[in-house]
Structure formats: C-alpha cells, structure tokens
Amino acid sequence: MIDINNKIFNFYDPSKIMESELESLQNSLSENIFTDSIYTISEKYIPEREKTYLLNQFNNLVTNFNFEKSKIINKEENNLSGIEVIxxxxxxxxxxxxxxxxxxxxxxxxxxxxxxxxxxxxxxxxxxxxxxxxxxxxxxxxxxxxxxxxxxxxxxxxxxxxxxxxxxxxxxxxxxxxxxxxxxxxxxxxxxxxxxxxx
Known part of the structure; x- marks a missing residue:
C-alpha cells in the first residue's frame, strides 16, 4: 500500500509524487517492481463536504497513473485506490x-x-x-x-x-x-x- 496523505490536502501533491515515481521508473532498469499497489489517502485530510468529489478525483488520478505506468513497465496495472477510514x-x-x-x-x-x-x-x-x-x-x-x-x-x-x-x-x-x-x-x-x- 502506498499512502498519499498530506495534512494540507491538495491534489497537486499526489500528482507530483506520481509524476516523480513515473520519472524514476523511466530511468530505472530494475525488474523488481511491484506491479499492483494500493494507493490510499486518509479520510482525516479530506473536508466532509467535498469527500465524494475528492475521492473520485483521487481514483481518476490513480487510474491515469496506472495507465502511464503500464506503458513503462510493459505490464498491465490494476486500478487500485482506497481510503484510510477514521x-x-x-x-x-x-x-x-x-x-x-x-x-x-x-x-x-x-x-x-x-x-x-x-x-x-x-x-x-x-x-x-x-x-x-x-x-x-x-x-x-x-x-x-x-x-x-x-x-x-x-x-x-x-x-x-x-x-x-x-x-x-x-x-x-x-x-x-x-x-x-x-x-x-x-x-x-x-x-x-x-x-x-x-x-
């Protein structure tokens, strides 16, 4: 599981993290890559009134990331995202x-x-x-x-x-x-x- 949490919740931060990971993958020759990872965010950092919207956005972010990652590692990635519940x-x-x-x-x-x-x-x-x-x-x-x-x-x-x-x-x-x-x-x-x- 990969926690993408920030006390100041902002989707630019997870986006930058994922962009950085994609860049690392492109520069890596390692074969030892976990192909299925669950990306999670914590409920405690999400405003209640925007929870549904932000969780959908997060799921879309992970979906797009997995699509790009699949092209780099030549393996199909599952769309695995979730929430850490209070x-x-x-x-x-x-x-x-x-x-x-x-x-x-x-x-x-x-x-x-x-x-x-x-x-x-x-x-x-x-x-x-x-x-x-x-x-x-x-x-x-x-x-x-x-x-x-x-x-x-x-x-x-x-x-x-x-x-x-x-x-x-x-x-x-x-x-x-x-x-x-x-x-x-x-x-x-x-x-x-x-x-x-x-x-």
Missing part, C-alpha cells in the same frame, strides 16, 4: 454504503483508530464487522502512545483483525517511540501489510 461507531451501523469505505471494492477496511485500540476490542464492534463480512485492517498501530501490549494485538489478530505498518515509523520519521514499537510488533509477527509513506 473509526467511529456509526461506521459499523448497517448501510448500503459501507462497501464504499473498503479497499478496492473488497471487504477489507483500512482503519485509523487514533490510539484507541480498546474500541475495536469490544465484542459488539468486532461482531458487527463480522456480521457485515468486513475485515478491519488497523493502520500504523506502532504510533499508539498507549495500549501497546503485544497480548492485545495478538487477541485482535486471533479475532481476525489485520495490521498495517508504516515504513515511515520504522525509519524513525514519526519519532523514536514509533520506531521501537514498529520493531517490537514486527518481531512478534503482528503485521500483515506494510505501507510506504510518500508524503
């Missing part, structure tokens, strides 16, 4: 639009719980996810300031919750605590996905 209880109330918050029309939902892992651990929340056939992926748990006991992560994994690590945490971009937590979680086989941080 967890709130209303999210799990049954509605027809919940699939809109899942990654690439799947049943996987990338969730930011803002340091509150306890809310996901409650039986009724996990039960609702299961009832709606949604598999939660908790984003960058290494950045939590509390509730970092391995046993809590293991319990959630046993209940079907997945975890995504941010490369930016591992290299210290989000502070020493996040770096140490990411190493600890990695050594304990907690992670299922790794995301790059492009911004």
């Amino acid at each position: 967890f709130r209880k209303e999210l799990i109330n049954y509605n027809q639009e919940i699939q809109d918050y899942c990654l690439v029309d799947s049943n996987f939902m990338l969730i930011d719980v803002f340091d509150n892992i306890e809310i996901i651990m409650s039986d009724n929340i996990l039960g609702e996810f299961k009832n709606q056939n949604i598999i939660p992926i908790i984003a960058h748990p290494e950045r939590f300031n509390k509730n970092t006991e391995i046993s809590k992560f293991e319990k959630l994994k046993n209940d079907g919750v997945l975890f995504q690590m941010s490369l930016g945490s591992l290299d210290g971009s989000f502070g020493e605590d996040a770096k140490l937590n990411s190493i600890n979680l990695l050594e304990n086989d907690i992670y299922d996905f790794i995301a790059s941080d492009t911004v």
